[in-house]
Amino acid sequence: MNLNSTVARVCAFVAAAWLVSACGDRVGSEAWCEDMSQKSKSEWTMEQAGDYTKYCVLGMDPEKWCEEMEEKPKGDWTANEAADYAKNCVGGRSSK
Numbered sequence: 001m002n003l004n005s006t007v008a009r010v011c012a013f014v015a016a017a018w019l020v021s022a023c024g025d026r027v028g029s030e031a032w033c034e035d036m037s038q039k040s041k042s043e044w045t046m047e048q049a050g051d052y053t054k055y056c057v058l059g060m061d062p063e064k065w066c067e068e069m070e071e072k073p074k075g076d077w078t079a080n081e082a083a084d085y086a087k088n089c090v091g092g093r094s095s096k
Helices: 003-020 030-037 048-056 062-071 081-089
Strands: none
Touching: 030 048, 062 081
């Protein structure tokens, strides 16, 4: 697989993930953390549990992560990074 093909696949994946991402509070925002803390942990997905740990417990800054991903060449992104970027960074950022 050549670089152009890889970049095209990453872009397509980002676009698809962005289109299917649900509206709501931005993952990692204070409102999102509060909503998750009110939700029964048995209802959390594994992805939500991981995000909650990163952003709400460990205090990782989602804004900084988005900025770092924007600086990283898209051809070097993993599929998970592309999906996380589409879910968490595309479509505007809410302020804390």
